[in-house]
Amino acid sequence: MKTSKMCAIFSNQHEYSQLKPLTDERALSTLAFAGKYRLMDFPLSSIVNSGITQLYTLISQEKVRSYLDHWGGGKEWGLDTIGSYQYLDFYQNLMARRSRGEDYFDDLILFLKTCNVPYVVFIGNKMAANFDLKAVLHFHQSNENNITPVFKRVDHRDLAPDDHIFVLDDDNVVVGSHEAIEVNNEGSFNLSANVYVMNTDWLIHELDKAQRSGASYDVSERLATLAVREKANAYEYTGYLRNIHDITSYYQANMDMLQKDKRDSLLYGNQKIITRIRNEVGTYYDKDSEVKNTLIATGGKVKGKVHNCVVSRRVTIGKDTEVESSVLMAGDHIKSGAKVEYAILDKNVVVEKGVTIKGKPETPVVIKKGAVVDKDFILD
Incomplete structure (x- = not known):
């Protein structure tokens, strides 16, 4: 053999x-x-x-x-x-x-x-x-x-x-x-x-x-x-x-x-995908939150709407927010009233209250690591 x-x-x-x-x-x-x-x-x-x-x-x-x-x-x-x-x-x-x-x-x-x-x-x-x-x-x-x-x-x-x-x-x-x-x-x-x-x-x-x-x-x-x-x-x-x-x-x-x-x-096939283990609490979902067709990792807080997104660890999504078709990396904070659509937010990004970030399916907006977004960012 x-x-x-x-x-x-x-x-x-x-x-x-x-x-x-x-x-x-x-x-x-x-x-x-x-x-x-x-x-x-x-x-x-x-x-x-x-x-x-x-x-x-x-x-x-x-x-x-x-x-x-x-x-x-x-x-x-x-x-x-x-x-x-x-x-x-x-x-x-x-x-x-x-x-x-x-x-x-x-x-x-x-x-x-x-x-x-x-x-x-x-x-x-x-x-x-x-x-x-x-x-x-x-x-x-x-x-x-x-x-x-x-x-x-x-x-x-x-x-x-x-x-x-x-x-x-x-x-x-x-x-x-x-x-x-x-x-x-x-x-x-x-x-x-x-x-x-x-x-x-x-x-x-x-x-x-x-x-x-x-x-x-x-x-x-x-x-x-x-x-x-x-x-x-x-x-x-x-x-x-x-x-x-x-x-x-x-x-x-x-x-x-x-x-x-x-x-x-x-x-989820016959061969397991292995990653580094992080011991964290589960993500908290507020009674007013709305989450659909979304992957969310541990340690976060969700109080707004999240549709068709991939969300990493320790992400906070505030009240009255709308996050759609986006990728959020670890430690992001989307404050109340903000809207994020067709975007990739790198680690530790802060989106201030009421700010809108909007890209397109073929050209998503990319926000660099640690950025504080306090003005609208909308692709024409």
């Missing part, structure tokens, strides 16, 4: 200016999602649900605090136990070593050798999805691949310019790859989910060869190229997936969670 032992590389490389100001002080991975989660919870949960306890994480040193604040010691994910192995590295280190002509993948190669397991999974940070990595590994073993990429068939509107698009033959063998920025027509495309299962010895060899030739330090880019070279059999992911790369995609992903079928597919 073939072993199912894997280690993991968790890449937090993707950052997009189109997500500012939400990512001014935090990494994309740590954006709040569906009230109580962070985006990083999804790849991490996919990793630990497959039994992986050895994790190499690549992050940007510029936004390390937001990552570590949520990660803690990895207790909730079971990665602080005996036998687990964590290695934290920075993309800036890889860049600096490459610029100096040094072997920039040596730390990653050392990690893979230390783990001493036959398979490794690479997973990115921007897909809100729930991957069954054991199923991908079984597919990988059955096809006797060196590398198995995961893809999802998506509409052209769900692509970011730097996404990789796979060209597949009738048997889902990868015969080509290009960046989404090259797409100039409508329709659906084979989006790389930025998830790859590989043979560890093969990956070590390819990383060593890449650094000796001075290839890009971008591991994801390298793996997409190798999937084409190897004519790899691609695994099709058919569950819920939202590609987070701008304000609209982030907003829509949260709104998706108000639809039961999408929420169940992502959050």
Whole structure:
């Protein structure tokens, strides 16, 4: 019987200016999602649900605090136990070593050798999805691949310019790859989910060869190229997936969670989504409050109307307020008489009495962290 032992590389490389100001002080991975989660919870949960306890994480040193604040010691994910192995590295280190002509993948190669397991999974940070990595590994073993990429068939509107698009033959063998920025027509495309299962010895060899030739330090880019070279059999992911790369995609992903079928597919399937535990009291609902089709986390107070919203922890919504089709992050305070519609409010935003904030479904208003809004903000 073939072993199912894997280690993991968790890449937090993707950052997009189109997500500012939400990512001014935090990494994309740590954006709040569906009230109580962070985006990083999804790849991490996919990793630990497959039994992986050895994790190499690549992050940007510029936004390390937001990552570590949520990660803690990895207790909730079971990665602080005996036998687990964590290695934290920075993309800036890889860049600096490459610029100096040094072997920039040596730390990653050392990690893979230390783990001493036959398979490794690479997973990115921007897909809100729930991957069954054991199923991908079984597919990988059955096809006797060196590398198995995961893809999802998506509409052209769900692509970011730097996404990789796979060209597949009738048997889902990868015969080509290009960046989404090259797409100039409508329709659906084979989006790389930025998830790859590989043979560890093969990956070590390819990383060593890449650094000796001075290839890009971008591991994801390298793996997409190798999937084409190897004519790899691609695994099709058919569950819920939202590609987070701008304000609209982030907003829509949260709104998706108000639809039961999408929420169940992502959050309540066979694989549990794990997040950091917060011990708080439940949210208080005043007798005059009106809450419909809304996800609300703990520790808040609701006295007004809240319809079709995603509300994080410790949010206060005052009397005679109307909040609709919006995403509210932790610690927001909507004072009496205020109206908020089609908006994303970052943490600790205060909306003063009687103020109106109104965006549009395709262009929600974004209020930056800690702002005090004392004047109407209405998009034309």
